[in-house]
Amino acid sequence: MEGNRKLAVQPPPPGIVWIEDYRDEDGSVAIPGIASRLGISPSTYRKWRMRDEGPDSFLIGKKVAARITAIEAWLQSLEQAATEERAANRASAEHNMRPAEPRRYRASQNQLAPAA
Template structure:
């Protein structure tokens, strides 16, 4: 039976005895990562035997890109939203103090 551990410097989608897999490193489930992969999201991967595999450096670089993108998207870059005045509906009456 073939070994279910990735070669040194590589990771599979799921965790292995060698350490966390791609999904764990991204903080998502293996099922979510599979959906991302089919949609073209996430780090570059390839098939190694019967397993989806990625270089650890590739996964770490993807995480760095996400971090840098989040730092660039500062709240000041979004224009302020206009304030909306709320009016009382027609026929609204104030409650009389009893």
Template sequence: MPGHQKPPTGFVFIEDYVDEDGNVIVPGIATRLGISPSTYRKWRMAGKGPITVPHGKRVMASEKAINAYFERLEREAGESSHEMRPPEAKTLAPAA
């Protein structure tokens, strides 16, 4: 785990971090999204994922922003998308 610095209350870093007692690992943004920190950094550069803010040399997101991101994904998953192509009919190859 990189460092033992704790983010401000209500925020999380990209990576997991250890609590004040050194006992509990607090999941970071990447773990909450089910991806690696390096994948999240790529997403961040591509404008994907929850909104983040710099905190010294590290990056963090508010728990509120992470929850809003999950709510948006859930909402989008329930909506029908007009961008999706309908399934194409399967055609059989002509008999020889």
């Protein structure tokens, strides 16, 4: 009897990744999962998934999976939204700027007093 041996994680179908990182069939190369590709922890992605945020994902058996193309498309949409927002803020800032007002100096009290 082999005892409490952890079962190997079966790799997903081609073009699909699990939430967590996994190794290829021979165990030599670590393949990044959804969370690693997004730069977050697997638990954070699970929270996003419960709130219906992040790239589209689905279940394969009991494992959460996503298409690599869906992850890349979601990241590209974030990049495009940030670029558009930055351009809008830049245009708004240029439009709202006022020209510098001329400085007004107060006349000193000596200049206002009549000469005797």
